Amino acid sequence: MTDQSQPSTTRRGFLKAGLATGGAIAAGGAAQAAQEPDPLITEIQPWAQGLGDGVDATPYGLPIEYESDVIRRNVEWLTADTISSINFTPIHALDGTITPQGCAFERHHSGAIELRKEDYRLMINGLVDRPLIFTYADLERFPRENRVYFCECAANSGMEWAGAQLNGAQFTHGMIHNMEYSGVPLRTLLEEAGVKPEGKWVYVEGADASSNGRSIPLEKAMDDVLVAFKANGEALRKEHGYPVRLVVPGWEGNMWVKWLRRVEVTTQAIESREETSKYTDTLADGTSRKWTWVMDAKSVITSPSPQSPVTHGPGPLVITGLAWSGRGAITRVDVSIDGGKTWQIARLAQEGQDKALSRFYLDINWDGSEMFLQSRAIDSTGYVQPTKTQLREVRGLNSIYHNNGIQTWWVNANGEAENVEIS
């Protein structure tokens, strides 16, 4: 009854190869049991001798204490104050594609506020037939959509423009999360208000002190933008804009306005602080690019990585990471273990989804020598993730935002990993 299908046969061959050269995996455990009894197997395990927690112990549960290092972390020197700052998703310790809200990165411009549903109002004004004010209860009466999207801060990997700096995928690439959102299409609310023919943009702002106002072309606002109130099934967390945030699929996270308060239909962009002095890209000649909304295709190996070293010797090793594109779905990810000299096509855990994270794996038989690990994402438009050298040729070294260059982790023979650049 053994499964003789092609994938399994291949996989079995791979593992046998690993055992033959490595000898550490599984067979090691069996040999141990045969030769010197493992006290964890031969004696009664303490956790099997008594009773555990009842079902009334944790009405809302948290991770087990042993996972207390899998948390958001901020970098103290990065900003003057934690109120206008960022923390990072522990992507080095996660698998799959969904990001739990509890450890999904935060970016605030004036801190995370507390706003009750009862106090919530959303105004649509400007170039509309009927200015409208919605309560939270009003929003719940409109037809809803559900969709998984990634949210990436435009500044993700922004400290790496001048060279490898931060030692960990959490810090170099952790300004990203991926959740299933439930909400009302912004299009539905705009149609309810009636957009006048001269309306070509919307200006969206939040209820926090920063207001974080951004301009969005009407075409995008009428396309896939959601006025979202749930993420991964439950209410948005306070730090992600409870009770209502904007979801702007594929576009930079700064536009995903939290605690959404107002949508004004305008003829032109407002050219606010957040889209002029910030969230524009200074080029080599000192001029700036603006309206760089889309997050281009990007990927990163999450393990092995500096915070997730290889803890075993040669033999079977799982290389895994994340890939995404603001222009569509990921269609392919290539992985190199020799710094880009040769590439292998990684296995996508699922078919790529539009503007959502993809998980990739490359299962190798590690020979124990040093590796220069890289990944390269390709999306449904045919766009190929560039090298950092290619990016710098076009953009110079003065940018902060939109660094989607290929990341390199150097893994030494001890399995330790380090953020490096190779020319």
Added chain:
Amino acid sequence: MTDQSQPSTTRRGFLKAGLATGGAIAAGGAAQAAQEPDPLITEIQPWAQGLGDGVDATPYGLPIEYESDVIRRNVEWLTADTISSINFTPIHALDGTITPQGCAFERHHSGAIELRKEDYRLMINGLVDRPLIFTYADLERFPRENRVYFCECAANSGMEWAGAQLNGAQFTHGMIHNMEYSGVPLRTLLEEAGVKPEGKWVYVEGADASSNGRSIPLEKAMDDVLVAFKANGEALRKEHGYPVRLVVPGWEGNMWVKWLRRVEVTTQAIESREETSKYTDTLADGTSRKWTWVMDAKSVITSPSPQSPVTHGPGPLVITGLAWSGRGAITRVDVSIDGGKTWQIARLAQEGQDKALSRFYLDINWDGSEMFLQSRAIDSTGYVQPTKTQLREVRGLNSIYHNNGIQTWWVNANGEAENVEIS
């Protein structure tokens, strides 16, 4: 630039109809702003006057205090002790399809134990060429898969066999959750051990005191069963089997052994307590069905429902719920507002996924009169969810498990909902 596509036009018409008859939605707010100034709009909102929490406030976040009622709940009279008991997912308050681990139901037979990764061992023995013992670190070296699956307790809706009893979707249908799992196919580990030709079943058991042993046909074990260590991206929670549980897609939750300790390959089923005196179905004539592993197609309206009443008058109303099938994907959900006399095809938020929850919506213009809400799931095999009457004709009234009959909520003119049965 207004979107003139067919779906939007339809939606707009729907909302206009709602405004015309109901007058409450959105226009109510606008009228209020025009006639008597809303202090929340015209005065400076307190949350916009100061600063919120910094990014170091919650390294691992919890829901905001205002959502403190969205929690797992148990029913005290249901079991003698909370150690061997169940709690229920608050499905009435969730949207989308992903269940956050923090509020995903638990079922324990001897409580939730604490087992460190370092202490974890998985033995594969019995009819294999090489008995093996895996550490947690060993498991991490095998090729992984990621997949979203629902897990439903066989006893979900089990208290309803004799008639409507529990007043809330959380209690009648909340022994279910839906997560994205990352793990190693059990097939891979069995192939590593080498299943002997006479091996036809596996017996799986957990490391807790109950051990909760179950027999699984080898064909299923070699198909889609996962040895999982992550759910929704992060480590399993203690209450869901940290660090390793079995995922048996589409089959009853009792087989999804937590704290997985041992897989024994056997010639026959073990006929353990959990598959003889429990988890079999007593029929009308006193005999019992066994090996009823698959969870048949089922659905429930989560809102409106007793814990999620309609809080507004006539006009636009979102009816939403969940549907699933252990035999494949959901292809259609029908909704009735008149107790099954007439049916409308609900909108699926996404194309149905194999053995995973589907979210459905029906957007109606409520006339304010009482409704008898029902939903009926149809899966990719063509199976149609039966009525409770149809189920009882075949099964009698003595069962506990596998009640997938159509649920009815009576919604009165005040919007309050109640669990009822209609003949």
